[in-house]
Amino acid sequence: xxxxxxxxxxxxxxxxxxxxxxxxxxxxxxxxxxxxxxxxxxxxxxxxxxxxxxxxxxxxxxxxxxxxxxxxxxxxxxxxxxxxxxxxxxxxxxxxxxxxxxxxxxxxxxxxxxxxxxxxxxxxxxxxxxxxxxxxxxxxxxxxxxxxxxxxxxxxxxxxxxxxxxxxxxxxxxxxxxxxxxxxxxxxxxxxxxxxxxxxxxxxxxxxxxxxxxxxxxxxxxxxxxxxxxxxxxxxxxxxxxxxxxxxxxxxxxxxxxxxxxxxxxxxxxxxxxxxxxxxxxxxxxxxxxxxxxxxxxxxxxxxxxxxxxxxxxxxxxxxxxxxxxxxxxxxxxxxxxxxxxxxxxxxxxxxxxxxxxxxxx
Numbered sequence: 531x532x533x534x535x536x537x538x539x540x541x542x543x544x545x546x547x548x549x550x551x552x553x554x555x556x557x558x559x560x561x562x563x564x565x566x567x568x569x570x571x572x573x574x575x576x577x578x579x580x581x582x583x584x585x586x587x588x589x590x591x592x593x594x595x596x597x598x599x600x601x602x603x604x605x606x607x608x609x610x611x612x613x614x615x616x617x618x619x620x621x622x623x624x625x626x627x628x629x630x631x632x633x634x635x636x637x638x639x640x641x642x643x644x645x646x647x648x649x650x651x652x653x654x655x656x657x658x659x660x661x662x663x664x665x666x667x668x669x670x671x672x673x674x675x676x677x678x679x680x681x682x683x684x685x686x687x688x689x690x691x692x693x694x695x696x697x698x699x700x701x702x703x704x705x706x707x708x709x710x711x712x713x714x715x716x717x718x719x720x721x722x723x724x725x726x727x728x729x730x731x732x733x734x735x736x737x738x739x740x741x742x743x744x745x746x747x748x749x750x751x752x753x754x755x756x757x758x759x760x761x762x763x764x765x766x767x768x769x770x771x772x773x774x775x776x777x778x779x780x781x782x783x784x785x786x787x788x789x790x791x792x793x794x795x796x797x798x799x800x801x802x803x804x805x806x807x808x809x810x811x812x813x814x815x816x817x818x819x820x821x822x823x824x825x826x827x828x829x830x831x832x833x834x835x836x837x838x839x840x841x842x843x844x845x846x847x848x849x850x851x852x853x854x855x856x857x858x859x860x861x862x863x864x865x866x867x868x869x870x871x872x873x874x875x876x877x878x879x880x881x882x883x884x885x886x887x888x889x890x891x892x
Contacts, residue, residue: 571718572619576629576666578717579616584858585637587846588613590722591626592645595773598823602721603866604833606859609841610848615722618663622651623753625663628676630757632667634764641844642761643769646788646799647780649754652747654682664690720866725826727873728883732813732821735776744783751791758795767798767844774802774811774832776821800839802832809835826870 575597588611590596597617605611616629626644633639654660660680667673669691677690689696718724761768770792772780785801792799802809809831813821816828824832840846849855876883 570662571724573662573665574715574718575722575724576616576618576663577715578666578719579614579722580668581717582614584612584855586612586614586639587849588641588643588840589630589633589637589639590615590617590643590645591621591630592617592643592773593621593648594619594823595645595647595775596643597719597722597724598726599773599775599829599832600836601723601725601826601829601833601866603723603859603863604830605837605840606850607863608834608837609846610850611837611840611846612849612855612859613721615719617722617724618659620651620655620659621648621663622655622680623648623750623757624679625660625676627753627757627760628672628679629663629667630760631672632670634760634766635672638764639766641767641769641840641846642757643771644754644757645773646770646784647772647775647778649746649750649788650784652749654680657682657685660685661696665693717865720862720869723829723866725829725866725869725873726818726823726883727826727870728818728877729815729825729827730818730820731815732776732817735821736779738779738781741781744781746784746787754791758797769844770797770799772799772801772803774806774809775823776803776813778822798844802836805835 588605590600590613594617597615600613600615602611602613602615605613616626616633618625621629623644626648630642633642660677660682664673664676664680667676673690674687677687681687758768770788772785772788780801780803788799791797811824811828811831816824816831818825841848850859873883
């Protein structure tokens, strides 16, 4: 065998080895990465958006105050509105922004709704919450930028890009679900809405702590500017809201700063706390955790109210006459009510929901 041919064979073997190594590391990452199919479900939510077949006229971004408080199926049933909630646990504003960049590459929503509660955070907070938002994003510039903006001091980029480096210690804890859902998953939401059918009345509203500083951080304003400019560039109307969750406390000082920003740039800002009675919310029946989040009964009330604003005041069209879109939303509705009935059955059998989500501020 000639030296030239021998060298070529040697290079081919090395290349094949590295391809095999990369494939093995990727496969191990898929297996060891948490699947969030039970217990904490929030980590499975980001990836569900990429399975959507049709575009949406309304896209929500934000934390638990959107994905637990608004029901897209209800807005469809009320006004034929197509919407999706790109929410995640403790979603920080820069994460909302990069998720929106993805949205505008895939579709052209007429309205973007951003819940401003997360503007109280001007710095990265938690790796666990970062992972639940970012791991489900496909590799892209948007994901890399979101990781760079979100990492805490102890995190590194490579562990996001090669999940096995972060999750290899789970090898001894793997369950059947880790193998079953390595390449596919069952949805835990319906159009981004994470349902709760249980009821835990509000008994006493916690006293709001006094803060040392009520100024919203510059980094938050920077990304709100970027979000506003992104929506303008894509012909979408940006609407700022404060969801009607009673806790954590929304301070008047924060509200004033958001109101001033909205007035300066001609944006619509709706503090839904101020119209809770008009919505018909009752925190004895419409929350599953004492006023922190709404249950399905509260979410449906809020969604009916907000659908009216989207349709009557913002001109979001009724798509119910489109047969293909209507069929898609019929399937979503069936999944919605099947999930509701399953939760009712679980509550009847156990007295609580076994598929428990994060029981703290998100």
